[in-house]
Amino acid sequence: MRTLEWVPSSAALQMIDQRILPERLELVTYTTYQEVAEAIRIMVIRGAPAIGAAGAFGMAMAGFQSSAQDGEAFLKDMETAYQVLNASRPTAVNLKWGLDQMMSLVKLHQGSIHDLRNALLAKAQQIADEDVEINKKIAAFGAELIDDGDTLIHHCNTGALATVDWGTALGVIRLAFEQGKKIHVLVDETRPRLQGARLTAWELQQYGIPFDIISDNAAGYFLRSGQVQKVFFGADRVASNGDVANKVGSYMLALAAYDNSVPVYSVFPSSTVDLTLSSGDEIPIEEREGDEVLDIQIKGERATPRGATARNPAFDVTPNRLLSGLVTEKGIIRPPFHLHLPETLKGA
Ligand code: MRU
Numbered sequence: 001m002r003t004l005e006w007v008p009s010s011a012a013l014q015m016i017d018q019r020i021l022p023e024r025l026e027l028v029t030y031t032t033y034q035e036v037a038e039a040i041r042i043m044v045i046r047g048a049p050a051i052g053a054a055g056a057f058g059m060a061m062a063g064f065q066s067s068a069q070d071g072e073a074f075l076k077d078m079e080t081a082y083q084v085l086n087a088s089r090p091t092a093v094n095l096k097w098g099l100d101q102m103m104s105l106v107k108l109h110q111g112s113i114h115d116l117r118n119a120l121l122a123k124a125q126q127i128a129d130e131d132v133e134i135n136k137k138i139a140a141f142g143a144e145l146i147d148d149g150d151t152l153i154h155h156c157n158t159g160a161l162a163t164v165d166w167g168t169a170l171g172v173i174r175l176a177f178e179q180g181k182k183i184h185v186l187v188d189e190t191r192p193r194l195q196g197a198r199l200t201a202w203e204l205q206q207y208g209i210p211f212d213i214i215s216d217n218a219a220g221y222f223l224r225s226g227q228v229q230k231v232f233f234g235a236d237r238v239a240s241n242g243d244v245a246n247k248v249g250s251y252m253l254a255l256a257a258y259d260n261s262v263p264v265y266s267v268f269p270s271s272t273v274d275l276t277l278s279s280g281d282e283i284p285i286e287e288r289e290g291d292e293v294l295d296i297q298i299k300g301e302r303a304t305p306r307g308a309t310a311r312n313p314a315f316d317v318t319p320n321r322l323l324s325g326l327v328t329e330k331g332i333i334r335p336p337f338h339l340h341l342p343e344t345l346k347g348a
Contacts, residue, residue, distance in 0.1 A: 001016070001084050002036075002046075002052065002099055002128070002160075002164050003015065003016050003045065003160060003162075003163065003164055003165065004045060004054055004057065004128070004164065004179045005052050006057060006060075006121070006124070006125060006128075007029065007178070007193070009084050010031070011061070011064055011067050011172075011194045012029045012030060012031045012060065013029070013030050013036060013054070013057045013058075013061065014027050014028070015027065015028045015029075015039060015044055015054070016136060016144040016161065017031070017044050017048055017240065018043065018045060018199060019042070019043060019044060019200055020197055020318075021198055021202055022185055022199070022201070023160075024042055024268025029072055030061075031061070031063060032061060033058040033059065033061045033062040033065065033081045033085060035086060035089070036055075036057065036058035036061065036085065037053055037058060037085045037088040037100055038083045038088070038094070038149060039054070040054055040055070040085070040088040040089055041088040041089065042240075043193070046157075046162065047092075047157060047158070047161060047162020047163060047234075047274075048092035048093075048094040048095075048096050048162070048234065048235065048236045048237075048268070049087075049131050049135075049162065049164065049168070049244055049269060049271070050096055050161070050163050050164060050222065050230075051089060051094060051095045052094030052097055052098035052127070052131070052271060053098060053124070053127055053128045053131055053164050053218035053344040054098075055088075055096075055099045055102075056098040056099070056101060056102050056127045057088075057093045057124045057128070057342050058081065058085045058125035058294075059078065059081055059082065059099060059102035059103070059120060059124065060102070060117075060120040060121040060123070060124040062077060062080075062081030063077055063078065063116065063120040063121070064117055065120075065157075066076075066078070067294070068113065068235065069113070071113065074106070074116070075106060075107070075172075076121055076168060076338075078102075078106045079101065079103075082102075082103055085099055085125050086099055087284060090239065090284045090285075091236045091237055091245055091277060091283065091284060091285060091286045091314065091315045092236040092237060092272070092284050093236070093271075093272060093273075093274045094236075094269075094271050094272055095239040097271045098127055101123065101127060102120060102124065103346075105119060105120060105171075106120070106265035108240040109191075110249075113153060116194060116223070118327045119233070121259070122261070126252075127296060127333060128164045129164075130165055131163055131164040132163070132164050132165045133167070134270075134329040135163055135164075135165070135166040135167060135168060135171045135269070135270045136166055136171070137179040137329040138168055138171060138172065138174065138267060138268075138269065138327055138328060138329050139166065139167075139171040139172050139174070139175040140331070141171055141208060141327055141328075141329075141331055141332050142171075142175070142176075142232075142265070142267055143174030143175040143176040143179060143181075143206070143345070144170075144332075144343060145172070145230065145263075145265060145325070145332070146173065146176035146181055146230065147171070147181065147229065147325070148180075148181045148182055148183075149181075149182055149183075149229075150181070150183050150184075150229040150230060150231050151178075151183070151184045151185075151186060151222075151227055151229055152173060152183060152184070152185050152186070152226050152228065152229065152231065152232055153184050153185075153186045153187065153214075153219055153223070153228050153230075153231045153232070153253065153257075154170060154173065154186070154187055154188065154196070154200060154215075154231075154232050154233065155171060155188045155190060155232075155233040155235060155246070155249060155253055156188070156190045156195045156196055156199075156234065156246065156247035156249075156250075157195040157200045157202075157203070157231075158170045158233065158234035158262060158267065159171065159199065159203040160203060160232065160341035161199050161203065162199075163211070165330075168234045168235075168267040168269065168327075169201075169232040169233055169234045169265070169266075169267035170200060170203060170204075170232075171209065171267075172232060172265075172267055173185060173209065173232060174207055174209065176261065176301055177207065177209045180320075181249070183209065183210070183213075183343055184205060184210050184211065185200075185209060185210070185211040186214050186222055186293065186322050187200050187201050187204065187211050187212065187213045187214065188216050188219060188220070188249065188253065189213055189214065189215055189216055190213060190216065190247060190249060191216055191249070191293075192293045192296070192312065193292055193294045195247065196213065197213050198304075201213050206260075207308065214323070216249050216252075216253075219252075219253050219256055220252075220256040222226050223256045223257050223259075223260045223262050224227070224256070224259075224260050226260075228257075228262055229262065229263075230262065230263050230264075230265065231254065231257045231263070231264040231265070232264075232265050232267060233247070233250050233253070233260060233264075233267070234246055234247075234266065234267055234268055234272075235247050235266045235267070235268035236272065236315055237272060237273075237274050237277075238268060238272055238273045238274065238326070238341070238344050239278065239279050239280045239282065239283060239336040240265070240273070240274070240275045240276075240277060240278055240279040240328060240338065240341060241278060241280075241320055241337060241341070242270075242277050242323065242328075242340075242341050243279050243280025243283070243318065243319055243320050243334070243336060244280065244317065244318045244320075245280060245283040245315045245317050245318075245322070246266065246286065246315060246316055246318065247314070247315060247316075248313050248315055248316045249316070250315075250316060250318050251316040251317065251318045251319075251322075252316075253321040254318045254323065255322060256320075257322070258322045263321050263324035263325070264318075264322060264324055265323070265324060265325050265326070265327055266318070266323055266325075266344075267326075267327040267328075268326070268327075268328060269329055270328055270329065270345050273328075273341065273345055275342060275345065279301045279315070280317035280318075280319065282321075283290055283317060284312070285313050285315050285316070285317075286310045286313070286314040286315060287311070287312060287313050287314065288313075288314050289312065290310035290311065290336055291310075292310075292312050293310035293311075293312050294309075294310050317324050320335070320337045320338070323335075323337070326341060328344065328345075329342050330342060330345065330347075331344065334339060
């Protein structure tokens with residue numbers, strides 16, 4: 001089952017509701033781009049490539065929602081949809097990438113509006129299908145990095161749920177396991193929304209890959225005591241120098257790994273790279289509501305004092321010097337990243 005799928009009979013977008021996994025696997029269905037934008041904002045769907053595809057389908061829906069009869073009015077409706085969808089989450093550049101692909105189609109189209117509506121849907125479907133193919137290419141490169149007997153730390157969720165299907169960093173781990181390598185995964189729980197403990201652990205169970213969930217705070221202990229051979233995580237936006245914005249906690253994890261000479265790999269499709277940014281300092285970091293940090297219960301009891309406030313940055317930036325390699329569908333990129341990343345992406 002894909003994380004999101006177009007339902008032709010009802011012109012609707014169906015998604016796995018990632019807020020309620022692992023307790024229940026339920027699907028939700030949306031018929032307007034405004035609902036899709038809200039689903040991205042409240043994280044019914046999350047993960048950089050998954051929201052890129054969701055945004056593209058949102059634009060296709062906007063095309064069907066528009067009653068415009070002429071090209072100019074249609075373009076105006078599509079621009080409104082673009083703004084609404086793009087505002088739903090700011091850090092993962094895949095969302096903007098997906099929306100830009102759809103907008104180029106609108107601007108370049110020569111035929112009727114009827115044909116354009118169908119072309120938009122076909123484009124969104126193509127973006128979704130290609131995401132799965134790209135992830136499998138990434139996995140083929142990345143699995144080479146994993147040795148038989150490795151214990152790996154993985155942060156956040158980068159699996160099938162974070163993409164249309166298969167996944168990025170977790171897709172690498174999954175392929176290595178399918179190749180017969182005996183591996184063990186230490187799953188960072190990934191506070192505050194617990195994408196690791198809830199989603200990655202659920203996926204690893206489905207695939208039969210051995211794992212233990214660890215608190216984020218325990219990663220340093222495992223790294224320093226020599227129990228971990230490699231660290232893998234995804235990316236939400238990568239600057240042209242190879243600085244990586246990813247789920248908050250990635251930076252501390254990479255620091256602890258670097259201090260213990262454990263290689264750190266960030267895994268992502270080229271749609272996650274923002275070559276317009278010279279360094280990670282320019283990446284916008286989403287700050288979410290404090291209740292994600294505060295509304296935690298332990299054994300049914302509220303764990304924080306009522307009235308307490310919280311800060312909740314959803315991402316942080318890992319500087320390129322802490323990374324051993326960037327794994328993409330074009331191959332594994334090694335330092336110096338400020339040279340090799342743009343070269344690889346431009347096919348030089
Ligand atoms: O806030 P989320 O759950 O959307 O954050 C997701 C991550 O940070 C992932 O690690 C990243 O999108 C890469 S997933 C292929």
